[in-house]
Amino acid sequence: MRFTRGIIALVITAGVCWRFPLFHVVTRKTATAENAATTFNARQFAETFWTKQLPASLDKTVKAAVLLSAIQSDVATAKRNFSRSVGLSEGYFYFVSGTGRVVAVLDDEISLAVTAGSTNAEVSLQTGLIFGNTLRDGTGLLNASDYPNSQDFNDIAAALNHIVETRVLPKLRGQAKVGANISFVGCTEVDDESADLKPLKVVPIQTEAE
Amino acid sequence: MKINWLKLAFAAVLAMAALRFTETATAQAAAKQKIAVVISTMNNPWFVVLGETAKARAIELGYDATIFDSQNDTAKEAAHFENLIAGGYKAVLFNPTDANGSIANVQKAKAAGIPVFCIDREINSTNAATAQMLSDSYSGCVKLGQLFVKTVGKDGEYAELLGLVGDNNTWNRSKGFHSVVDRFPGLKMVAQQSGEFDRAKGLEVMESILQAHPNIKGVFCGNDSMAMGAYQALVTAGKADVVKVFGFDGADDVVKSIADGKIVATGMQFPKKMAQQSAEFADQYIKGKRDFAQKIPVPVEIVTKENVSKYGDYGKK
Numbered sequence: 001m002r003f004t005r006g007i008i009a010l011v012i013t014a015g016v017c018w019r020f021p022l023f024h025v026v027t028r029k030t031a032t033a034e035n036a037a038t039t040f041n042a043r044q045f046a047e048t049f050w051t052k053q054l055p056a057s058l059d060k061t062v063k064a065a066v067l068l069s070a071i072q073s074d075v076a077t078a079k080r081n082f083s084r085s086v087g088l089s090e091g092y093f094y095f096v097s098g099t100g101r102v103v104a105v106l107d108d109e110i111s112l113a114v115t116a117g118s119t120n121a122e123v124s125l126q127t128g129l130i131f132g133n134t135l136r137d138g139t140g141l142l143n144a145s146d147y148p149n150s151q152d153f154n155d156i157a158a159a160l161n162h163i164v165e166t167r168v169l170p171k172l173r174g175q176a177k178v179g180a181n182i183s184f185v186g187c188t189e190v191d192d193e194s195a196d197l198k199p200l201k202v203v204p205i206q207t208e209a210e
Numbered sequence: 211m212k213i214n215w216l217k218l219a220f221a222a223v224l225a226m227a228a229l230r231f232t233e234t235a236t237a238q239a240a241a242k243q244k245i246a247v248v249i250s251t252m253n254n255p256w257f258v259v260l261g262e263t264a265k266a267r268a269i270e271l272g273y274d275a276t277i278f279d280s281q282n283d284t285a286k287e288a289a290h291f292e293n294l295i296a297g298g299y300k301a302v303l304f305n306p307t308d309a310n311g312s313i314a315n316v317q318k319a320k321a322a323g324i325p326v327f328c329i330d331r332e333i334n335s336t337n338a339a340t341a342q343m344l345s346d347s348y349s350g351c352v353k354l355g356q357l358f359v360k361t362v363g364k365d366g367e368y369a370e371l372l373g374l375v376g377d378n379n380t381w382n383r384s385k386g387f388h389s390v391v392d393r394f395p396g397l398k399m400v401a402q403q404s405g406e407f408d409r410a411k412g413l414e415v416m417e418s419i420l421q422a423h424p425n426i427k428g429v430f431c432g433n434d435s436m437a438m439g440a441y442q443a444l445v446t447a448g449k450a451d452v453v454k455v456f457g458f459d460g461a462d463d464v465v466k467s468i469a470d471g472k473i474v475a476t477g478m479q480f481p482k483k484m485a486q487q488s489a490e491f492a493d494q495y496i497k498g499k500r501d502f503a504q505k506i507p508v509p510v511e512i513v514t515k516e517n518v519s520k521y522g523d524y525g526k527k
Contacts, residue, residue, distance in 0.1 A: 041368070087507035088487065107486070131390050132352045145504035149334045151381050153347040158389050 021087045040147075042155030049142070049156075050163050057141055058185050058206065064098025064114045068122055071197055074119040084140045085192070096121065096202060099210065102178050104204040110176045111199065121160060125167050125207070125209040127176075130161040136191075138187025168204050175209040183208045242274040245492055246286065246294040250307045250331065252279040254407065254435055257305065257460050259331070259524050260330060261451035261482040264303045267489035268292045275489075282309075282374070284311040291315040295322045300491035302326045303485070309334045309378045325495045327488040330481065332378055332505065341491055341502035342482075343484050347379050350477035350510025354430070354456055355390030357475055357512060362428040364398035364455050369419045371405040371412055371440060371498025373432035391430075399503055400426060405436040419449050428454040434461035435475055441472055460513060460524060469518045477510040481524050484508055 062082040068094040070078035083092040100112025101124055108128030111121030136142055136157040147153040175182055211336035245268040249261040261277045276296070280287035286309050295318060296300060302319055304326050306312035315328045316338040328342035362368060370387070373380035391397055401419045405412035412431065416439060419426070427445075431437040437457030445449040450472065456465050460478030467473040491502060513521045520527055 016512040040359075087503075087505075087509070088483070089346075089507065090259070091509060129390075129393050131356065133349050144337060144507055147505070148336050150332055150344060150378055150505065151385065154382055154385060157348070158385075159488075161389075 008192055019073045034038055039133050040149070040152040040155070042152060042159040043162075046159035047056050053141055054072055054139065054205065055168070057139060058097070060140075061095045061097035061185055063112050064096050064100070065116075065122055065198070067094060067096055068115055069198070071166040073105070075197065079190075086137050086144065091189060091191040093134065093140075094188040094191070094200070096200065097183070097187055099181060099183040102168045102180045102182060105176045105178060107202075110172065110182075114184060123184075125172065125182075125200055127173055130164050130169075130203055132161075132186050132189070134189040135160045135205065137162065138189065138203070144201060159161075164203060164205070168207065172204060172207045175207060183210055216220055217381040225440050240271075242272065243300045243496065244298060245273045245275045245301045245303065245489070246276045246278060246290075246297075246299040247275055247303045248280060248290050248294070249305045250280050250287075251282045252277070252435050253281070256434065256461050256479075256481060256524070260305060263482045263485035264329065264357060264489050267486040268303070270490065271489060271493045276484045279445055282378070284305055284308050287312060288315055295319060295324060300496055303329060303488045303492060303523060304339070305329050306331045306333050308376045311376065313338055313520070320327045325492065327491050327495075329484050329488045330379070330479070334378070340368070340495060340503070341504060341506060343491075343508055344481040345379070345477075345484070346479070346507040347382040347391075350458065350479075350506075351386030352390055353512045354475060354477055355387040357514070358391060358428060358430060358454075358456055359394055359397070361474055364394045366427040367423060367425050368428040368430065369401040369402045369403075369416075369423065370399060370425050371415055371429065371431040371436045372402060373404065373407040373436070375404055377407075380404075380432055384464065387430050405439065407429070407433045407435060407493070409435040409439040412436030413443050414439075416443035417446070418450065420444070420455050424449075426443075426453055428456065430456045432458060434459035434464040436474070437464055438467070439475055443469065453482050458510075460521065462524065464521065465518060465521055468513055468515055471515060475512055475514045478487055478513050478521055478525070479510055480508060480526075483525060 005135050029049055079092055098114050100114040102110060103113050103119060103121055104111040110125040110127055112123040114122045115121055118181055124196040144153050185206040186204040188194040188200050188202050247261050247264045249257050252258055252261060254419045263276050265275040265277055274288045278290040278292060284307050302324060306328060313333045313335045316333055320338055325340040328339045330345055332342050333339060336421060372384060383423050400423045404414045420443060429440050431440055434457040435456050441455050444453050457473060457476040460476055464476045465474055
């Protein structure tokens, strides 16, 4: 009788475990493939953004000469008319383009005079290590609300910075000779108006020697 | 005139019943709507400020507000959500315990028609919460990373104290910091351990790091509680003047320590600003607004000895 009960209990337990397995065996190869499929690839995303979405939006910039003139007249009006900001930030960004004459070549920046007749450094193209979110947030093309995990969104910033450092800056450094004319497209982040506007610190996206 | 006492008594009873009914209805109409404030832990002064400020602003806006302490436990957090859904709360101001583990709770509230506004910590979803107000930890720690290199130098050993490993803020801070520091090959991270955002744990971890790596020049801490613990360990080891400590949060005791030259810098997160805004969002939702941005970054400012006079009381003076 006791033996029969034991057998019945064993059969029931086996049945429950078969219907609701306590664990699944997955091969390492399958698990790695599944994980890769669900993991956000920031480098791949940045590459697509850089080669497809961004080139189609380069005409949405404000011209540097127009912006500099507006800033000269009234910083607040220039901000209202041409900038964008994210979230509750008091800082803001400009997506800017223009042409300028190289007036200085320093270790981490190339200074340009942009307005007619100027010999002052009005725009500073950043050519050192690129950190932060200036490129990601400056164009207005990418939005934090589209990313469930903010780590993915932040990884995009690092991936875009890497593209600039490896593709844009080497060419720019080769072009930068005092007196040369350089056209550029890039983004500016303004955290501190007393330090970030004169000159405009621009992280370059595209440059050409003219 | 003959008085029918029976009819008169009946009329009196009816009148009293009608009066009582009217009083009850009026009292119910006047009862305040309720807002829940669910906080990951109230065992940390920064989160106490976050919770208390959210509650105070909700009360100012005319609501009854109650704080629920999840004690960094997703099970307790889930129980709070069950209770607040059953309790008729109209909105939740929510500081999640776990970016993934807290999603189900928010979804339950959403299914019950209760909006949830995340504060400071996010959940890994864009369709569960009504809005999420998040400190831009990554950008803040990029700036701290730059300051770290400037202060500690481009060579030498350093350590990092991480927060809770399940929290996105932990990794956003760490990644922001490393996006800068890792570009300098001379800087070697010799230890990276979790202090769980806790002062006592930060002290304990720092003590063991110092035994194994006595030559470190700096320590980057994922929050201010751990920074205070790390600093205490350095004082005990007689290394407080040698090892540079960096925190993150903008807690009052760390801001004072920066002024005293004990800690180098922290990232000010503005908990009061986030908490007040979340209560205002809840009020706007209850009054009919629906178009909220899903993720709203809140900037972080770096507090150093040079600008510390501008900061205090968990924000800008």
